[in-house]
Amino acid sequence: MSAPKKLYIKTYGCQMNVYDSERMVEALGGQGYVETKTPDDADMILLNTCHIREKAAEKVYSELGRYKGLKAEKPDLKIGVAGCVAQAEGEEIMRRQPLVDLVVGPQSYHRLPEMEAKTRAGAKALDTDFPEEDKFEHLKKRPKAARGPTAFLTVQEGCDKFCAFCVVPYTRGAEVSRPATQILTEARDLVERGVREITLLGQNVNAYHGAGPNGDMSLADLIWALNDVDGLERIRFTTSHPNDMADDLIAAHAECGKLMPYLHLPVQAGSDKILKRMNRSHTAEQYLKLIERLREARPDLHLSGDFIVGFPEETEEDFQATMDLIRAVHYGTAYSFKYSTRPGTPAAERDQVPEDEKDDRLQRLQALLSQQQRETQDAMVGREVKVLFEKPGRLEGQMVGKSEYLHAVHVADAAAQKGDIARVRIVESGPNSLKGVLA
Ligand code: 5AD
Ligand code: SF4
Numbered sequence: 001m002s003a004p005k006k007l008y009i010k011t012y013g014c015q016m017n018v019y020d021s022e023r024m025v026e027a028l029g030g031q032g033y034v035e036t037k038t039p040d041d042a043d044m045i046l047l048n049t050c051h052i053r054e055k056a057a058e059k060v061y062s063e064l065g066r067y068k069g070l071k072a073e074k075p076d077l078k079i080g081v082a083g084c085v086a087q088a089e090g091e092e093i094m095r096r097q098p099l100v101d102l103v104v105g106p107q108s109y110h111r112l113p114e115m116e117a118k119t120r121a122g123a124k125a126l127d128t129d130f131p132e133e134d135k136f137e138h139l140k141k142r143p144k145a146a147r148g149p150t151a152f153l154t155v156q157e158g159c160d161k162f163c164a165f166c167v168v169p170y171t172r173g174a175e176v177s178r179p180a181t182q183i184l185t186e187a188r189d190l191v192e193r194g195v196r197e198i199t200l201l202g203q204n205v206n207a208y209h210g211a212g213p214n215g216d217m218s219l220a221d222l223i224w225a226l227n228d229v230d231g232l233e234r235i236r237f238t239t240s241h242p243n244d245m246a247d248d249l250i251a252a253h254a255e256c257g258k259l260m261p262y263l264h265l266p267v268q269a270g271s272d273k274i275l276k277r278m279n280r281s282h283t284a285e286q287y288l289k290l291i292e293r294l295r296e297a298r299p300d301l302h303l304s305g306d307f308i309v310g311f312p313e314e315t316e317e318d319f320q321a322t323m324d325l326i327r328a329v330h331y332g333t334a335y336s337f338k339y340s341t342r343p344g345t346p347a348a349e350r351d352q353v354p355e356d357e358k359d360d361r362l363q364r365l366q367a368l369l370s371q372q373q374r375e376t377q378d379a380m381v382g383r384e385v386k387v388l389f390e391k392p393g394r395l396e397g398q399m400v401g402k403s404e405y406l407h408a409v410h411v412a413d414a415a416a417q418k419g420d421i422a423r424v425r426i427v428e429s430g431p432n433s434l435k436g437v438l439a
Contacts, residue, residue: 013050
């Protein structure tokens with residue numbers, strides 16, 4: 001038998017890409033590849049790219065440039081680009097960077113084995129179509145490998161919302177949900193492999209609607225079905241859109257025992273004028289009402305969000321409306337960005353806010369958000385939470401896990417074992433994590 005070939009895969013961007021990279025490693029495993037942590041000894045290098053951040057394509061080209069020396073030393077080395085930049089740039093990547101042997105879009109990962117074979121035969125392989133067939137079905141599982149206590153499971157991809165700043169509807173295509181029956185099978189398989197917490201992933205996850213054994217299922221239906229899976233202890237989902245926060249999903253937060261009290265619900269801005277121009281199709285007040293209903297359902301719900309400052313035509317007054325909304329909600333965590341143009345999206349053509357103005361607003365916004373995060377963390381001291389331990393911490397004898405609220409919690413106690421869920425009393429709060437003792 002020949003020695004296994006080595007695959008180095010570098011993943012950019014969101015959890016969706018982390019999940020996709022795992023599937024690509026599995027798919028190429030069938031071609032005799034094992035994963036390596038460094039490009040230096042790789043037989044194939046794959047960049048799994050993300051298009052959300054600014055100058056994403058440029059960064060990919062400069063990363064590719066770095067492999068010139070390696071490829072010169074090792075002509076058999078194959079270099080591929082996957083993910084949203086591959087989808088957006090297509091053939092252009094091979095034109096601009098002749099080192100590249102393979103370009104594959106997110107809808108075509110099931111074709112990787114045959115594409116890899118094509119590159120071994122000395123040809124270039126390109127596939128950025130949006131096919132009708134189901135890519136997940138084709139990514140057949142290899143013999144069951146043990147997994148850590150937490151896993152992501154993609155249930156939905158793409159988006160039909162067309163927010164004026166966002167490339168996702170162009171790079172990931174229209175919204176498509178996977179059949180619920182398939183997801184439930186995969187979830188049971190994950191649990192057999194040691195997983196205790198599953199995070200359902202989708203660009204617009206709460207728009208989920210997939211075929212189940214007894215007809216169409218909403219995200220809430222799917223969560224309830226997962227709630228019945230023995231051995232699965234925790235369910236989360238991300239990322240949601242306010243307009244798809246259906247009544248049954250709000251009710252699940254009140255009633256479904258395994259659904260964790262944490263919700264990432266981006267609002268992006270607090271000014272109705274800006275929300276309209278972003279094409280978010282809801283007002284600040286509707287969002288606040290929704291938060292109120294969610295908190296009625298689950299009073300201890302921890303909220304997280306995404307914010308964009310300096311969207312075209314945002315005035316200081318509009319910005320203050322975002323600050324007011326943040327004060328009204330009080331977020332446990334949040335992600336914030338300066339608006340940056342994405343070619344091909346409507347907002348890219350509009351009057352832009354000066355860069356120094358954006359910097360100034362981002363600083364003020366982040367100061368407020370970090371203050372809220374700190375307050376949320378500090379308020380945990382003295383409380384008891386349940387922690388699912390995931391891995392050893394940085395210090396000797398320490399384990400790290402997550403609370404129900406997704407706080408990172410450190411415990412220094414030999415009795416804390418990976419995969420266990422234990423009651424922990426929080427004794428100290430730091431900027432990004434909590435310290436606790438077994439209760
Ligand atoms: N500029 C800045 N932030 C953006 N996001 C998406 N597109 C842009 C853009 N053009 C942010 C949004 C989204 C998160 C994933 O990235 O806040 O929710
Ligand atoms: Fe992008 Fe999310 Fe808007 Fe869809 S809902 S266009 S993924 S920001």
